[in-house]
Amino acid sequence: MSSSTSTDSQQTAIFLHIHKTAGTTLHAILRRQYDEAEVYNIDAKGHDYHHFIKLSQSEYAKIRLLKGHMNYRLHSFLPQPATYFTFLREPIERVISYYYFIRRTPRHLHHQAANALSLYEFASQQIDPLMANGQTRQLAGGYPKYDFGDEADALLNKAKQHLQAHFAVVGLTERFDESLMMLQQAFNWHHVWYQRQNVGSNRPKQEELSSKTIAYLKKLNQTDEALYAYGRSLFEAQIAEQGSHFPRRVQIFRLLNRFTQPYWHLRQFSLRVWLRSLQTS
Incomplete structure (x- = not known):
């Protein structure tokens, strides 16, 4: 999809929030764009996936913005047209940030394990599947196994197809302002000023980690590396259209x-x- 023109105002906007891609900052901006009654947020406070799929058709029809940590496909429940947007992030930076987010978040399911284990140990013990190709998982529609195995290429192609066909804007965390300007135009947003939120302060820089750890994270996220390269090409094409x-x-x-x-x-x-x-x- 192209972001050079505004999307249909009757469409529901779906923000597929990939973990640790500047989504918290964007959520604050989104609160100024939509009435609370028109927003459905996939979160850990009762409005999760299981609650969402039990809504009535009239409740689905009221949703103008669906957002949160979700896998691609929830648009299929909506009776009205919908279009997605998301942010991708350089995969190794994302998984490092995600691990340290877990360490500083007591309510997280894997908080104790992350604090008891090093980054290498946490990733290698296959505790949280989002440490391994998490961006491809969400964009392909979810995948339960930690190791993609022989299905890596098929899942990557599925994620690419979804990005190309159903996402009005594919943003990049590393180029947040440009992404935000394209989102503003695509969805007719206003007052998009912001201050960075939920920025991790307890994590080391990538170059401070051991070569063993970085090499292992790269091995775990080869599919995400390929997806990110594809996402960058879509992003550059969107920029050119502006x-x-x-x-x-x-x-x-x-x-x-x-x-x-x-x-x-x-x-x-x-x-x-x-x-x-x-x-x-």
Whole structure:
């Protein structure tokens, strides 16, 4: 799909949020674009996949935005047309970030295991399948086994086909602002200023990890490496469709977005102060 023109306003937008691809930052932007009653969020608070598939046709029809950590295919439940968007991330950076996210998130299913094991040990013991080709898993529609084995090429082709045919925008985490500008145009969004959220501060840089660990993560994520290369080619094609003035638009947006940062800091400070006052009252 092309992002050079806006999508049909009657279509439901589906944000397929791949773990650790800047989705938390985007969720904050999305809250300003859609009424809460028109949004269905796949999360861990009761609105999970099992709840979603039990909705009535009238409930499905009300959804203008479906978002969250999900596998491709939930559009098949909707009676109205739908189009997807997502962000891809360089695979080794993503799995490193994901592992350290688990370590600092007590509510995560694998929190204790991640804190008891090194990154290499956690990945090699096959505890969490999203450590191995997690982006391909979600975009192909899900795959339960840790090792793709002989099915790697078929799953990769399926994920590529989905990206090419059913995604209005394929963004890249490493090029967030350009991706956001294309999303704004494709879905007619407004007020897309932002401050980065949920940025991991407890993780080492890739070059600080052992060569053994990096080599093993690359072996685990060969299919994701190929998918990411394909996603980059789609991204560059989308950029080309924006025209010669697009780089200037992105530059202006970045400049203006810097001026909003004091506002975000003030909001965070005010929230912290309010929370402290509740604790001491």
